[in-house]
Amino acid sequence: MxxxxxxxxxxxxxxxxxxxxxxxxxxxxxxxxxxxxxxxxxxxxxxxxxxxxxxxxxxxxxxxxxxxxxxxxxxxxxxxxxxxxxxxxxxxxxxxxxxxxxxxxxxxxxxxxxxxxxxxxxxxxxxxxxxxxxxxxxxxxxxxxxxxxxxxxxxxxxxxxxxxxxxxxxxxxxxxxxxxxxxxxxxxxxxxxxxxxxxxxxxxxxNLKADAAPLSADSAALEELSGAVGARPRFAAISTHPGEEDLVAETHLALRLRHEGLLTILVPRHADRGAAIAKMLADKGLTVTRRSEGVLPDAATDVYLGDTMGELGLYLRLSEIAFIGKSITGQGGQNPIEAAMLATGILTGRYVQNFRDTYQRLLRAGGARIVRDADELTVQVDTLLVDPIQRMAMARAALRAIDDMRxxxxxxxxxxxxxxxxxxxxxxxxxxxxxxxxx
The missing domain is CATH 3.40.50.11720 (3-Deoxy-D-manno-octulosonic-acid transferase, N-terminal domain)
Structure with a gap:
């Protein structure tokens, strides 16, 4: 046989x-x-x-x-x-x-x-x-x-x-x-x-990834983008899969009046979905700026769409909060180590079985939190945006958890x-x- x-x-x-x-x-x-x-x-x-x-x-x-x-x-x-x-x-x-x-x-x-x-x-x-x-x-x-x-x-x-x-x-x-x-x-x-x-x-x-160097970022691009974003409140959603971009959009719509100037940095797992995601966001009344078009976000931008490959280190350096996708509508999760290495507090859905051990360590350390849907994502993003001390403590806990894995x-x-x-x-x-x- x-x-x-x-x-x-x-x-x-x-x-x-x-x-x-x-x-x-x-x-x-x-x-x-x-x-x-x-x-x-x-x-x-x-x-x-x-x-x-x-x-x-x-x-x-x-x-x-x-x-x-x-x-x-x-x-x-x-x-x-x-x-x-x-x-x-x-x-x-x-x-x-x-x-x-x-x-x-x-x-x-x-x-x-x-x-x-x-x-x-x-x-x-x-x-x-x-x-x-x-x-x-x-x-x-x-x-x-x-x-x-x-x-x-x-x-x-x-x-x-x-x-x-x-x-x-x-x-x-x-x-x-x-x-x-x-x-x-x-x-x-x-x-x-x-x-x-x-x-x-x-x-x-x-996990060898815990011993790897943090994701790099082009210094000139980071300086230019940081200058464009300024002091605006923001959060990132990275490695998202179909359906999760809708949840992120709902979170932005629910929080933009509470947090004036809120910017959402959205990085889909597959960059070739950029055009479809941009249309979906626009249909919801959100102003989108796409990285692939070489345009910087301005004061009117609601969502900065990171539809390029190989720049995750750049996007992660722009926010202390990151929702990591393939964990709510997707199955299995995506690796959170890259985000944690850059001292980023992590939000995730429940379905992270492909990275179970890493997420368990992050959750125990207080460097990650689980959200089940758009409402819970909204609550957690709001909590962390309001309280910078809590946000920084969570980011440091994520970094410590990865240090312990080395x-x-x-x-x-x-x-x-x-x-x-x-x-x-x-x-x-x-x-x-x-x-x-x-x-």
Whole structure:
């Protein structure tokens, strides 16, 4: 049954391979793929492999994962280890080029089909594969195992929905998860889930995102935007999903007479929804200024719509209060660590199961509060706008909660040491050999 299911998956990928080019082309037309580098998605490398020395393949799907593993990447690079780092989005590729270009070779991750994965591995010949968080690609996992390349899942997490799906297919799950040489989990719950699904070696390290640097912001843009906002009362709603923007609009309408000059900073999770959100807000009688249009908010602006990618650090620095979406009308929540790191008090809906451990810590510390609907969101925003002492205390509590979570990087490196040590030794011996030959 398991072999048949995997064979069917691999066969379907082989059949679909000739038709993937139109699909990738469509994604290019939508701005979701890099036109200049789309060949990398088929495993065709755009850069040469280093001629000598061991090589680590590290994969981080998007921006959040890339930020989380950045300190880990630097720690490994400091040992002289060479790294090819793959990501799946244009924004994450830009981030890697901006922050890690001096210590990694960046490529887009190959599609999980036989020809692409085989071509990628034939070219790069990695000695170790490290995958961040929750990326499970069956054919890639199988091919790495077939080539006897150890693969490790770091900062690993397993959402409720994913766990239920895998639990319904226990034999398939076991065949896949037993191939990981080590799973380094974010929380006790995550660790137990990976064990139940068939992973043999599982350890707990905590969340690498707590050890990452705070989200950056362009200083000139921040100065310009802060000057435009001035001393106006404001709150932010970030990573919102469909339906939550309506709740945020209701909150603004309920509070704008009570808080003169109130500005709402609204940052949807998906920037391409900007036009639709702007229309909805305008239909409610709100004046909207869109970041994507390069216009600064003025005194008449009710909502500043952050419909751009890669500027969350900018928006978060403008407010001490942030509602984090995908938690009321959405399911699972979004990561609150970035907001908490910037000393922001956090409001959230109830549905944050994907980040349960982090939210529990924030709630216990007093750095986060739960709201169930627009009325409760309105009450909490009003309370915090009225009382700056309470607002500052909440923001500091959020920052303390994240500070208490630090240490995941050291624990992750300790868990990786049995795999990294032989590679470091190989680098050391190679260097000694080069010095000896020069002498």
């Amino acid at each position: 398991t072999k048949a299911a995997f064979a069917a998956y691999a066969f379907a990928g082989t059949l679909a391979y000739p038709f993937l080019r139109p699909y990738v082309g469509w994604r290019v037309s939508k701005g979701k793929e890099d036109k200049r580098r789309q060949r990398e998605r088929y495993g065709i490398a755009s850069k040469p492999r280093p001629k000598a020395g061991p090589l680590i393949w590290l994969h981080a799907a998007s921006v959040g994962e890339s930020l989380a593993v950045a300190p880990l990447v630097r720690a490994m690079a400091c040992d002289g280890l060479q790294i090819v780092m793959t990501t799946g989005t244009i924004t994450s590729a830009n981030l890697v080029e901006e922050r890690l270009a001096d210590c990694v070779i960046h490529q887009y991750v190959p599609l999980d089909v036989g020809p692409a994965v085989g071509r990628f591995l034939d070219h790069w010949r990695p000695d170790l594969a490290i995958v961040a968080e929750s990326e499970i690609w069956p054919l890639t996992i199988h091919e790495l195992a077939r080539r006897r390349i150890p693969q490790i899942l770091v900062n690993a997490r397993m959402s409720d929905r994913s766990f239920q799906r895998w639990k319904a297919r226990p034999r398939i799950a076991e065949v896949l998860f037993e191939k990981f040489a080590h799973v380094i989990a974010q929380s006790d719950v995550d660790a137990e889930r990976f064990r139940l699904l068939g992973a043999h070696a599982v350890s707990l390290a905590g 240490g995941a990087l050291d624990r992750t490196l300790a868990a990786l040491d049995p795999f990294l040590h032989p590679l470091r030794l190989s680098v050391s011996l190679e260097r000694q050999g080069r010095v000896g030959s020069v002498r």
